[in-house]
Amino acid sequence: MGEWQQDPATFPQAVAVDLVVFTLREDGLRVLLVTRGVDPFLWRRALPGGFVGPDETLDAAAERELREETGLRQVEAHLEQLRSYGDPGRDPRTRVISVAYLALAPDLPDVTPGSDAASAAWVPIDQALAGGLAFDHDRVLADGLERARAKLEYSTLATAFCPEEFTVADLRGVYEAVWGTGLDPRNFHRKVTGTPGLLIDTGRTRSEGPGRPAALYRAGDAVGLNPPLIRD
Amino acid sequence: MGEWQQDPATFPQAVAVDLVVFTLREDGLRVLLVTRGVDPFLWRRALPGGFVGPDETLDAAAERELREETGLRQVEAHLEQLRSYGDPGRDPRTRVISVAYLALAPDLPDVTPGSDAASAAWVPIDQALAGGLAFDHDRVLADGLERARAKLEYSTLATAFCPEEFTVADLRGVYEAVWGTGLDPRNFHRKVTGTPGLLIDTGRTRSEGPGRPAALYRAGDAVGLNPPLIRD
DNA sequence: ACGGGTTATCGTCATAATGACGAGAACAAA
DNA sequence: TTTGTTCTCGTCATTATGACGATAACCCGT
Known part of the structure; x- marks a missing residue:
């Protein structure tokens, strides 16, 4: 009862x-x-x-x-x-x-x-x-x-750590900091730029220190990563 | 404060x-x-x-x-x-x-x-x-x-719906019932038998109705599915 | 016994996604 | 100008998947 x-x-x-x-x-x-x-x-x-x-x-x-x-x-x-x-x-x-x-x-x-x-x-x-x-x-x-850590794998939650506008390297930094691992910049770039609705290109770039300037993005309306980004 | x-x-x-x-x-x-x-x-x-x-x-x-x-x-x-x-x-x-x-x-x-x-x-x-x-x-x-539904994707939770010993078809039935979809028996079989630690072969088989008898398994000690099984 | 229906299991093939890594582009600093 | 750095695009082998053919091993009705 x-x-x-x-x-x-x-x-x-x-x-x-x-x-x-x-x-x-x-x-x-x-x-x-x-x-x-x-x-x-x-x-x-x-x-x-x-x-x-x-x-x-x-x-x-x-x-x-x-x-x-x-x-x-x-x-x-x-x-x-x-x-x-x-x-x-x-x-x-x-x-x-x-x-x-x-x-x-x-x-x-x-x-x-x-x-x-x-x-x-x-x-x-x-x-x-x-x-x-x-x-x-x-x-x-x-x-x-x-x-x-788990939600970074299958959601776009990482953008919550980023300011309004951010670069792919910023986003990668979120994953590396939260997961405590290193990620390949090239493969990460391919993954996030290839996910529809994740990033919105502002058209502008940002130059910090040495290196080629990075494209600035804003968070898109995608909520999930499919397929997910997997950590070891 | x-x-x-x-x-x-x-x-x-x-x-x-x-x-x-x-x-x-x-x-x-x-x-x-x-x-x-x-x-x-x-x-x-x-x-x-x-x-x-x-x-x-x-x-x-x-x-x-x-x-x-x-x-x-x-x-x-x-x-x-x-x-x-x-x-x-x-x-x-x-x-x-x-x-x-x-x-x-x-x-x-x-x-x-x-x-x-x-x-x-x-x-x-x-x-x-x-x-x-x-x-x-x-x-x-x-x-x-x-x-x-979500946990079935990335965990071995489906075995919790199964009795002590079960067949691959039983396990597939869990996914189909919970997700409300149909899954390809052959691809599903390949996936679950190929996941290390998910299934333990008992060596015995079970025959229910027509069709070839199915191998009987018990749940292994794996807790996660990597990579996950994705639903549409 | 035998053939047809059914389910389990194994294979094949094209496609998608990934990890590893090369290479050029575009900047700062020496 | 040269060097070093970071961003970005490409290549290639490997892995996982979806679609689906084919065989194995059982049931049943005749």
């Missing part, structure tokens, strides 16, 4: 959203972490997050937290639900079910520390993966990274 | 698990639905589900519900978290965050109706997709089906 037939059991519990926000810097992939200013896990790093309001959608709560934590009004970022974590005891205070979200954004500016003790920072991914995050956030971060 | 720093807001709310349980019958894919015996949505069909206990893991709650609803002690089924749904108002009684799970099982026996008014039944997928489910379960079911 379904428990739906009984009254909802409303023991003390809370619902939160946690954010795995990735951005790309010159030196590689970074994730947004906050340093906790209160117990539990005082002074430990954690994923940004917060509780869901009584009349708030999960997506809306995630968007609100993203704006609050990055300090930006309009955040142009990809935001999608990752998965939920609800082990009893994951928060020592009370039962907390956390709905994790994955966000991908182009190079975002440093976060100005809030007025309170909690400071946010973009932490290189290797350092963040080393462990020691509060709650079960080590696992959440790992899951978020794996999701991002 | 992170809301983590404030006390968890514990307004009245509940956390539930809902199950999208698929099985395969002779005539195609079916999903487990219950008919509600109480308000809200009295007499409407719904996905089986129930509230998560105070000291219960989300996964444990899903497994418990799966056992309860199918009436089986040991359910050999694939069970994975799908995603969470938390729109305010999705349950008219109170705020309910539902963590949906996807379960895939080999042909399961009919469910003996419980002693109460809520009866469970394996409903053909077309009929279930036609709409009219309680809460937001139309959407949950659609998401679950899409997840199952």
